[in-house]
Amino acid sequence: MxxxxxxxxxxxxxxxxxxxxxxxxxxxxxxxxxxxxxxxxxxxxxxxxxxxxxxxxxxxxxxxxxxxxxxxxxxxxxxxVPEWFANRDPLLPQIDELARLGVFVPLRQFQDNKHVVIIRTAVHDPRKHKQDDVFKVGKMILDLLGCENERLQIYGIIAIFDMQGISVAHARQLPPSKIKKAVHAWQNYHCRPKQLEFINAPVYINVLLNVFKGFMSKKLKGRVRVHFSGLNTLQDVINKNILPIEYGGTDGTIDDHINLWHKRLVQSREWFRQDEMYRSILH
Known part of the structure; x- marks a missing residue:
């Protein structure tokens, strides 16, 4: 029992x-x-x-x-998808560097009981970093977050996609096949995305978003919102006291949050090693 x-x-x-x-x-x-x-x-x-x-x-x-x-x-x-779920060693140079850059940053406080994460879609250098490694780091942090926060299971997650600095080179890293795989992961992961907030979006964002939406369920499509007028409308849905200073908030700097999660990744190296055994047995 x-x-x-x-x-x-x-x-x-x-x-x-x-x-x-x-x-x-x-x-x-x-x-x-x-x-x-x-x-x-x-x-x-x-x-x-x-x-x-x-x-x-x-x-x-x-x-x-x-x-x-x-x-x-x-x-x-x-x-x-071993490129996301195998060899998840936080000390690998490519993983360590992306974690330090802050490609996926959980915040410390909750919005309406939901956990808030900032996904910085263009902070990495597409000439140097693989998009698969970016996704890998995000999944690693999300897995740790789910382990330590049971409320995440109950209330879900708010994802803020910061598109500051996105370029054609970044967009080229996301062909439809990879976008389909990413959306499939969102819809089958162990926590529910309740809001998808896109900020600092370029004028052509709808072209890219329409590809994403093509693979989304109707319910998930309805949770997408794009903020074209800077950070003001983001603060209409996320309290300022939750956000880092760089996002118009008051809860420390983005580096404070990044450093916290980089440290947690490194401390969890053995956990990730053991976690790789959990998977389907392919024949």
Whole structure:
């Protein structure tokens, strides 16, 4: 039987019940069902602890069929996309450099209980850095974030895509095949993207976004918003006290947040080494 105990606030529990269909009985029954299914499935080497399984159940509002499909897709992706999920060593020079640049930066405070991350889409040099390594670093940090923040499973994530400095060379790193793979990952990961906010967008952003939207579900398309008028409209949806100074906020500098997550990556080197065993078994 499951040993999981809900340790968050009464308000969090009420939200989980009303929005995610997560009653005590449903949670216990669903955890046992998914564990049994995973243990009987020879094609998936999956994590069996309650918290990891709950991430998928909550993302699917405890629909067992959808949860199994999402878990299947997630572990298949980990096997079929080794350029993102294999050799995730934080001390590799290309990983270390991108983490220090801050390609994917979780913030320290929450907006309406949602975790906020800034994805700096053009801070890397496309002549030097591979887009696959950029995605790899983002997934590494997102995996750590999901491990340590259970509320992320319940309320989801707000992604701010900062497009400052984006160039044709950056856009060339994102052919439709790679965009399709990225969107598939968003829709099958263990946390739900609730808002996709694009800032510092060039005038031609809709050309690129339309390619992304072509692979999105209707629900995800409805969560995309582009801010053309600087940072003012971003602050209409994200409180200033959450944002770094460079984004018109008051919570330290962007480097403060970058340094925190670079340190956490390095400290988690062994965790990443062990995590690579969890994937689909390809025949």
């Amino acid at each position: 499951s040993t999981y105990k809900f340790t968050l606030s009464d308000a969090d529990e009420k939200f989980a019940i009303n929005v995610l269909n997560e009653t005590y009985e449903t949670r216990a029954k669903s955890l046992e069902e998914i564990k049994k299914w995973l243990m009987e499935n020879p094609n998936i080497s999956g994590k069996l602890d309650d918290l990891n399984i709950l991430a998928f159940l909550r993302g699917c509002k405890f629909c067992l069929d959808k949860t199994k499909e999402k878990i299947q897709n997630y572990y298949e992706m980990r096997s079929k």
